[in-house]
Amino acid sequence: MTALFALATSLLWGLADFGGGVLTRRTPALTVVVVSQCIAAVVLGAVVLATGAWSEAGGLLWFAVAAGAVGPVAMLSFYKALALGPMGVVSPLGSLGVAVPVGVGLLVGERPGLPQFAGVAVAVVGIVLAGGPQLRGAPVQRRAVVLTLVAAFGFGTVMALIAEASTTVTGLFLALFVQRVTNIAVGGTALYVSVRRGGRALPEDGGAAVVRAALPALAFVGLADVAANGTYAIAAQHGPVTVAAVLASLYPVVTALAARGVLRERMRGIQAAGAGLALIGTVLLATG
Numbered sequence: 001m002t003a004l005f006a007l008a009t010s011l012l013w014g015l016a017d018f019g020g021g022v023l024t025r026r027t028p029a030l031t032v033v034v035v036s037q038c039i040a041a042v043v044l045g046a047v048v049l050a051t052g053a054w055s056e057a058g059g060l061l062w063f064a065v066a067a068g069a070v071g072p073v074a075m076l077s078f079y080k081a082l083a084l085g086p087m088g089v090v091s092p093l094g095s096l097g098v099a100v101p102v103g104v105g106l107l108v109g110e111r112p113g114l115p116q117f118a119g120v121a122v123a124v125v126g127i128v129l130a131g132g133p134q135l136r137g138a139p140v141q142r143r144a145v146v147l148t149l150v151a152a153f154g155f156g157t158v159m160a161l162i163a164e165a166s167t168t169v170t171g172l173f174l175a176l177f178v179q180r181v182t183n184i185a186v187g188g189t190a191l192y193v194s195v196r197r198g199g200r201a202l203p204e205d206g207g208a209a210v211v212r213a214a215l216p217a218l219a220f221v222g223l224a225d226v227a228a229n230g231t232y233a234i235a236a237q238h239g240p241v242t243v244a245a246v247l248a249s250l251y252p253v254v255t256a257l258a259a260r261g262v263l264r265e266r267m268r269g270i271q272a273a274g275a276g277l278a279l280i281g282t283v284l285l286a287t288g
Contacts, residue, residue, distance in 0.1 A: 001234075001235070001238045001239065002235045002236075002238050002239025002240065002243055002244050002247075003235075003239075003243065003247055004235075005231045005232070005234045005235035005238070005244075006231070006232065006235040006243070006244040006245075006246075006247035006248045007247055007248075007250070008228075008231045009228045009231045009232040009235060009244075009247075009248035009251075010247060010248050010249065010250035010251045010253070010254055011251075011254055012224045012225070012227050012228035012231065012251075013224075013225070013228040013248070013251035013254070014250070014251035014252070014253065014254020014255045014257075014258065015220075015224055015254060015255075015258060016220075016221050016224035016225045016228065017251060017252075017255045018254070018255045018258040018259060018262075019217055019220055019221040019224070020032055020033075020036070020221050021255070022217075022263075023214055023217055023218065023221065024079070026203050026205075026206075026210055026214075027202075027203050027210060027211060027214065028194075028199070028200055028201060028202070028203070029075075029076075029079045030076070030187060030190055030191040030194055030199075030201070031191065031201050031202065031211065032218065032221070033072060033075055033076075033183075033187045034184060034187045034188050034191055035211065035215075035218050035222075036218045036219070036221040036222030036225070037180050037183045037184050037187060037222055037225075038184055038222075039215070039218060039219045039222045039223070040180050040219075040222035040223055040225065040226045041177065041180040041181055041183075041184060043223060043226075044173065044176055044177040044180055044226060045177055047173050047177075048173050048174055048177050051170050051173055052170070053170040053171065053173045053174040053177075054174065055170075056166070056168060056170050056171035056174050057174065058171075060164065060165055060166055060167070060171070060175070061165065061174065061175060061178050063161045063162070063164045063165040063175070064161070064162065064165040064166075064174075064175040064176070064178040064179040064182070065178060065179075065182050066161050067157075067158045067161035067162045067165065067179050067182075067229075068178065068179040068180065068181065068182025068183045068185075068186065069182055069186055070154050070157050070158055070161070071154070071158050071179070071183055071186075072183055072186040072187040072190065073150075073154055073186070074097075074150070074151045074152075074153075074154025074155050074157075074158065075151070075154075076190060077147045077148070077150045077151040077154065078147070078148065078151035078155075080147050081144045081145075081147035081148040081151060084143060084144035084147070095128055095152070095249060095252050096128070096149075096152045096156075097151070097152035097153060097154070097155035097156030097157075097159070097249070098124060098156060098159075098245050098246055098249040099152075099156060100153060100155075100156025100157055100159065100160055101156055101159045101160045101163070101236070101241050101242075101244075101245035102120065102241070102242045102245050102246065104160045104241060105240060105241030105242040105245065106242065108241075110240045110241060110242050115284050116240070116242070116243060116284065118281075118284050119243075119246070119281045119284030120242060120243075120246050120281070121281070122277055122278075122280050122281035122284060123246045123247070123249075123250065123277070123278050123280075123281025123284075124246060124249075124281070125274075125277055125281075126253070126273075126274045126276070126277030126278030126280070126281055128274065129270050129273055129274025129277060156245075158229075159232060159236075159245055159248065160241075162175070162176075162179065162229050162232065162233050163232065163233050163236035163237065163241065163244075165178075165179070165233065166233065167237070172230055172233055172234070175233075176226055176229055176230055179229065180226065228248075232244065232248045235247070235248065246281070250278050253274070253278050
């Protein structure tokens with residue numbers, strides 16, 4: 001069950017990242033984040049009301065609040081790092097956030113077997129390579145590296161926090177709703193500050209009409225992200241966090257494959273090799 005839900009997480013996160021990346025080509029990244037999370041919050045709010053999940057409110061929800069506060073900071077840091085580039089350095093470094101939940105798992109006493117340790121090592125190398133690391137060429141700004149590491153730590157922290165935010169399915173619905181509301185509060189504040197400083201909330205060409213036309217895609221991005229958080233929480237609660245975190249972090253492979261299939265982007269040799277290693281690591285983890 002852990003492997004199944006963790007792999008579902010990587011699929012959902014990978015598709016959400018792909019969709020978000022495509023949307024930010026025309027729409028400001030902050031707007032994409034805020035609108036997609038608003039849609040997700042509305043859907044989750046309805047689920048919470050329908051299931052009576054409010055009765056699950058308790059101290060564990062502070063983990064969801066913390067995850068909701070860290071998430072937008074990590075995402076904005078990642079977007080800024082991508083803007084500074086080069087993407088071939090930023091993308092692989094961003095996937096190193098898996099070290100946070102894996103480290104937490106080891107600290108709380110998890111001791112995977114030898115095949116699983118090998119799977120962790122192989123899969124992490126594959127994840128980094130699947131991002132297409134730029135081993136030579138344009139110099140990397142120190143600020144880009146710092147922002148990327150902040151984003152990676154943030155992504156990993158969100159994984160660790162959301163796994164602790166609930167112990168039941170209905171409680172998970174409430175935790176994800178609280179996380180989304182916090183996301184909106186933090187992201188909305190950042191968007192407001194950006195606009196006050198002269199930034200744009202709407203696309204230069206088309207304005208609000210572009211955002212309205214993109215609502216189905218924005219809904220997909222927001223709901224896929226929510227679903228990924230949920231499947232990861234289930235995976236981490238039903239098996240070793242070290243296994244769940246690594247398998248869930250295969251999403252860069254999914255994003256690269258989606259870009260290949262939909263946008264006809266060519267995968268570099270190093271990315272193909274990384275995808276292969278990630279697959280081998282997955283098999284080791286799932287069968288170890």
